[in-house]
């Protein structure tokens with residue numbers, strides 16, 4: 479399988495219609511990117527964003543979905559609805575959802591199944607807290623989250639994995655390149671264990687947590703890093719664009 483690198487932006491709960499000018503700027507600048515680009519705006523902007531990016535290669539994604547396709551779930555949005563609005567992917571199991579909405583890995587796996595059924599790429603997030611990092615529990619935590627959050631039928635085509643250490647999100651702190659490389663290599667080996675030798679090489683493994691134009695190149699040069707999931711620095715085209723350029727070079 480041809481594996482393209484992926485620069486993904488997670489706008490989180492930021493942005494109203496005027497913010498779409500930032501997406502428009504990316505569309506104008508990155509006409510024939512050599513990497514995949516994904517922007518995940520708030521759900522309210524997905525349909526408009528999909529319209530703006532329609533003639534470009536930039537994909538639009540969502541930040542969560544419900545595990546069911548439809549039903550009595552007030553306020554929730556299903557994977558088929560996101561696909562209908564123009565999304566091609568959905569972030570699942572972000573630490574902010576695991577923490578703020580008590581999402582378990584089991585629930586994340588059910589949501590990933592729903593995403594796959596709707597032909598959405600599931601972008602599944604994993605990551606340890608600072609206490610777990612300092613307690614040398616990082617690989618155990620990642621192993622548990624990985625095993626629990628991926629349903630059977632997961633492949634490198636329908637799923638992307640993002641390693642996002644919680645203590646690095648929005649803090650300006652990043653792990654050492656050795657730490658990033660260690661976790662990514664570990665994830666890759668666990669994917670082979672679960673899905674069969676050789677399966678892991680098809681997966682895009684993203685790093686997320688305080689990725690900026692200044693540190694992107696060195697992070698992308700780290701082995702087993704196939705791109706980034708970017709929060710704050712994805713909100714402005716002037717910040718995200720150089721990150722895309724670093725991934726392309």
Ligand SMILES: O=C(CO)COP(=O)(O)O
Nearest residue numbers: 488647648687688709710
């Ligand atoms: O949580 C993140 C992306 O999902 C990372 O956020 P920051 O890039 O703002 O640290």
